[in-house]
Amino acid sequence: MTLLRLELILVFVLKRNPHRKVIRIIKLLKIAGLVLALFSAPWAQTLDKFKSDLLNLTNSGQKAEAGLPRPSLLDAAVDEKSYVVGPGDILLLNLLGELNYNYQITITPEGTAFIPSVGSVQVSGLTLKQAKEKMIVKVLTRYKGVEVTVTLIGLREFVVSVVGEVQEPGIYPARASQRVVDLIYQAKGLAKGASKRNIQVKRRDGTVLWVDFEKFQRAGDYKRNPYLLEGDVIFVPVRQKEIGRLGIYGAVRLPGEFEFCPGDSLFDLIELGQGVRDDALLEEAELQRLNPDGSTQTIKLNLSELYASNPGPQNxxxxxxxRVFIRFKPNPYAQAEATILGEIKLPGSYPIQEGKTKLTDLVSLAGGFAPTASLVEAQMYRTNSANLPDSDMMRLIQASPGSLKPDEFEYLKSRQSGTPGRVSVDFVRLFQQKEFSQDRLLxxxxxxxxxxxxxxxxVAGQVVRSGLVPYSKGLSATEYVKLAGGYSGQANKGKIYLVKRGSGEWTRLGGKQEIEPGDTIWIPMRPDRNFWNTFKDIVLTVGSIATTYFVIDQATK
Known part of the structure; x- marks a missing residue:
C-alpha cells in the first residue's frame, strides 16, 4: 500500500512536470510491486511449505536413526553357529533382484519373526544359522527370482539371577553378548571364601554349565565362560578348603595349589600355572597321585609329547x-653374583666367578670403602650355606639344664645367639693390616x-639396665657396666665376656682387651651354691677316703 500511494503521488507530479527521472522512478516502483505481489500470493505459501517439508525430512531422518538398535559391546564377532536367537533380537531381511526391499524384524515375545507379505516363522531357540535358513526358505516360497539375506543387527536384553557367594546377589540386566564373568563383576565380584572354579550356570531347560572364573583370569580361557541366555541362574558356591585340590610346582610361571574342577586335565593345570617356563625340563615331569588306600602313585610324564600332540592322548x-612336579633344566651358564651394601662407594650386586673371586676383589669392584665405613663392625654372610650337623650341639640342646656343666651351658648360649651363615672375617686385619689370610673366596x-x-x-646380662650405652674410647668393662646401672644381685663379676662385633669372637675379660664400637659386654649369672649339697659332697668324699685308708691298713697288717 505504501508503494501504491507513492506511485500516485509521482504520477500527479509527472503531469505537472514530465521529467525523465521521474518516469524511471515510476517504472521501478511498478516492478517492486509485482515482486511483492508474487511472494504475498500462493508462491509464498509454496515456499513456506518447502521449508516445512525440509524440516520434517530432517526430523524424520533423526527419528529413523534413533529407532536403530543400540550397538552392543562384543568381545568377538557373533558366531552364527553357536548364537541362540531369542525374543528381542533384531534381524534385517534384504530382498535383491526383481524386488528390492529390506525389512527390520524384531523377534516377538512368542519367539516368531513376522515377515511382511510372507508370514511368521518360529525361530526362538534356534541358532542364528538355523534361523537364517528357515527364514530364507519361507521367503522363497512367496517370491521367486530374488536373493535373500538375513543379518543380525541388534542383540536382545533380558535378566539373569546371580546368587551365592558374591558381594551383591540379585537380578541383573544382561545382553546376549555378555558372558558369565561379566555378570559376576556386575554383582561386585566374588565374596571371601567363594569358589572360583566350580561356579554353575543353571538354565531353564535343566542344563548345568560349569564356569571356571580362575582359569579365565589366569589364562584368558573362554571355554568355561559361556554366553548368557534368558532365565539363567548363576550360582557361586563356597570353596572347599580341605579337600579337592590340585597342585603344580617347579618350572611353571605361577606354581601353586588350585581347586579341582570336574573335567580337569593335565593341560588345564598347566594353564592355571600360566604355562611352563623356558627352562622347564619337559621330558622329566611327574604326577603324584593319592590312591584310595592312602598310598601314593608316581606317574612319569613327557610334556614334550603333550605339546606335540596338541594336547592329544597325553592330556x-x-x-x-x-600334584604335578616339573623339573628345571640344568643351567651351566647361570651368572653367580655377590652383594655388598652399606658404607661403600658403589653398593650393589656384582658378577663373580665361584672359586676365583675373593672378598678383596668384590670391594674393589664396588669402588672401595666410603670414609664413614666401620671395618670393625663389617660382616660377611653366606645365606645359601648348608647347615652342617653338629652332634655335640644336638646333645646339649636335648639335655636338661641342670645336667649341663657351666662351660657347656656357655657354649650352648653362644651357639644359639650366633648369626646363621656369618663368615668369620676380620676386616681390619685384612684391609688395614694387609693380612690376606683373612681373605675369603666368594x-x-x-x-x-x-x-x-x-x-x-x-651391655647385656646381669646388669641393672641392659642395653646400648654410648661408646667412649678407652673405657673399661667396669666403667661400661656402671653406665648400665651397675651389676645386678645375681651377676658373676669374676667371669665377664667380651663379644667382638665383627668376628663374633668370645673372650673372657681380664687382660687389656680393647673395647670397640659395636662390641658386647656380657655378664653371666652367678651359679647357685647349695650349702647342704656341698656339705654332703664333702662328707661323701671324706668317707670314701677313710674307707680306702681302712682297707689298705687292714691289708698291710
Missing part, C-alpha cells in the same frame, strides 16, 4: 589331590654389609 584327566649369593660406626657398646 590325561586329573583327580582330586593330584660363592653365589654371598653378601657383605659395612655399617657406619655405631658408637655404642651393648
Amino acid at each position: 590325561i584327566p586329573l583327580q582330586p589331590e593330584d 660363592r653365589d649369593g654371598d653378601s657383605v654389609y659395612v655399617p657406619a660406626p655405631s658408637l655404642v657398646v651393648n
